[in-house]
Amino acid sequence: MFIAKSIQAEHKDLIHDVAYDFHGRRMATCSSDQHVKIWDLVDGEWRCSARYKVHVGSVWRVNWAHPEFGQVIATCSFDRTTAVWEELPGDAGEKGQWVKRGNLVDSRTSVTDVEFAPKHLGLQLATCSADGVVRIYEAPDVMNLSQWTLQHDIPCKLSCSCVSWNPSRVHPPMIAVGSDDNNPSAGGKVHIFEYNDNTSRKWLKAETIMTVTDAVRDVAFSPNLGRSYHLLAIASKNVTIVTLKPLATKKEPSATACTKFEIHQVAQFEDHQSQVWRLSWNVTGSILASSGDDGCVRLWKANYLGNWGCISVLKGDGSAPQQSLTEKSNKSNLGSSAGTSVENNSGGARYLHLGPVAQANHVPWH
Template sequence: MFVARSIAADHKDLIHDVSYDFHGRRMATCSSDQSIKVWDKGDNGEWNCTASWKTHSGSVWRVTWAHPEFGQVLASCSFDRTAIVWEEIVGESNDKQRGQSHWIKRTTLVDSRTSVTDVKFAPKHMGLMLTTCSADGVVRIYEAPDVMNLSQWSLQHEISSKLSCSCISWNPSSSRAHAPMIAVGSDDSNVTYGGKVQIYEYNDVTRKYAKAETLMTVTDAVHDIEFAPNLGRSFHVLAIATKDVRIFKLVPLRKDSSSSAPTKFEVQVLAQFDSHNSQVWRVSWNITSTLLASSGDDGCVRLWKANYMDNWKCTGVLKGDGSPVSGQPGSLSGSLGSASAQSALNGATGR
């Protein structure tokens, strides 16, 4: 059974993003009030705000954690056209800072000419790298050459996607068989232009990122996108939040190892759900990629799980206040049939 706790976040405006650290014991929130708050989970399970500070001069759209191998590091992005890297420092002086932590700004990335809409750290096996995307349609990849000096970041790549970018996701696979890969979603309002999701792949020969695939069936604005954790699979799984929830399977097709052309993929739609009956704003995988959570304008979080036949269905629905939804039919589209969300919730197995 799922237990919900409410947190008095105390932000003065809309909260745009919530991000957990690698261990799930810390959480960061960001808001249109231009602030970030950091929360720590106590032994009693309660979340306590341990830091709150003004970050940008505009709405803060996203906040994300680096892998703890690189320390306690956050990145945020904003309508003010910047992305900022923050690091937590534990006071060592003899004054009242001793033993207390505080967050300091390490660098401000100012290359974008428009709102920076998403920011993500690369998988840790790639080193300390950071990607941003902007409303001007440019994806930028930065690298910290010295992980002990987070004030120095160099711009390594600029990828022009031709469409206003809203969200990005790194493929987390550390397999040598898979080149570094980024999925980019667009919230461009022009529905006649198909392909609101583009996949870019790094090429060792050209040392650049090239477009490998465009998901032409995605024609509506994309609000969030996330590759599933890859635990040794030969293919990739990608979840997309648009006017519904979609799960795609990307199967790499065999290619000549000496070729400098990007990998081609066989694209399959694993599932498509319109149960939110509204815009879907976030999708998030659990660490084993067996459970997908989605949230939408219907004020609900919905949990999706695949059975052994790889058929996805709803296993739980929670209202915004944490209470389960009772008696609501879960209109699962595609070949999955329909089921009652409440009966699915009763059979939910959590993670």
Template structure:
């Protein structure tokens, strides 16, 4: 059975993001109290979650926190309203700030590490519409990061990373194209815009590529006023950048409210979404590629009545290995958006 448990994060203000490490054994949270807290499992017959680190490293609200692949050690990156991105590494007994990236002139709104096969690379995006890509040339010296690329998307954005999807949280619904896709060109060694998803006209709160396990196409999930899943099929691989046919695989308004987070499991077979309805909803495709809701978790972790009993098994296997178990902070998310707008 799936058992829900409340965790006292001990933050003094709104919590904006929750991120699990690769193995799902540690959880990092960040808040408007300018702090990052890391919790981990202790096992004494039962699993117990305890807070084992506090890192007050920013002078403004901390929007996002993310983990690097464990191949590079225990490394965390965070971004803040104070216009910086910080990289932290765990020492023998506590977390140490290794570097501060200060290239942005406005609030840094999102930060993501690249897949491990690309090396230790970090992507940030900021409210000025600029996506920046950094690389640590020496993984043993995390105090040195080089700025590799700057991409001006002309959007107030949030991102992901070798193709990069950029989503705008601009609430102006008079124009489409709130999602843009950029692709790296090996010849020019620059990123160029490959596609614009014109059908997305509402503010984008989160965006996530599904892990690509050898597919000839890409799958992209978008959190806006609803949940949308797109299929990006390359039309001409010889062109630079590649052109894509954008197909809508699924669109769900079951949250009946704004959707704030979307996250895939490690095998890209399950998508989790969370919204202002106080629920986490799980979506899965059948063999006909028809997407359906396979389960609903309420904010207190209990199953919504009438939902499949197999939900606990799904959570225990695939979803627990990824960031699918996002904690819901309905009030926090609403106030967070008003903060960004000021």
């Protein structure tokens, strides 16, 4: 059972992103009102400990760095900049001041996503922007957050909406980039880039996930832990989960080419019936949360057969969340035909099947 606890966010416009820190003790929210708020868990209550204006445009995303680097967040904005903020250690028991350390201004268009690299890659930052460029920054000296060098510039051709690092420590650095380009004929909207350390020292395109041709709003690699394959969730008009299994052809890493992957789509869900906006994995990568225009959070989990199914639906307005009662394991891999009969007896009658999914831009409440 989940209980909903409402938090008075008091942002003056839409909140675009929420992010827990590494330990789940702090939370950052960012909004179109150009502010970021930092929340601390005090006696089970979330208290806003800092609130500051970070940009002059909508702040799209906020991301925490690994605490090894200090209390550091990165934000990206419509104002074409990415900012890195650090909390100065305060006196004992007191929260410190947040100061802007880095301001990355290379983008010519709105910066749509920012994410810190996994810890073992050092202090790196990937940003992507609406003009279709993914940029990798690095702070060579982790003690000096004000110095960021642009390491790589990866052109993607399509306008990018989201980027995600592969957290695996055994695999070479890898990112997935999603595009919100609306034109289905432009091909696959999720590209996998891999850093080739041996020869070129460049990021090269390893794969394109051809099955997803609708606008992609979010991509998320699951925490890797001990897995030999990579799990990637894609938010488009539906939720898609694919596995990327590196094809171990030879033992020695290939000198020039990127790793080839065996890409397998393990699940696709149409349950949101609308644009899916955000994804988040739990800490072990066994449960995926997705949310879309239907105002619900849906939790997905795989059973022993590797079939993914919905385990819970949470309502965004805090009304009683409901547990999905009937199992839906047969729903995975059904693709677009899902939701015809199974939908009706699951989760009550609240979410009726609407027939063919209409276009997201017909949604009238924007």
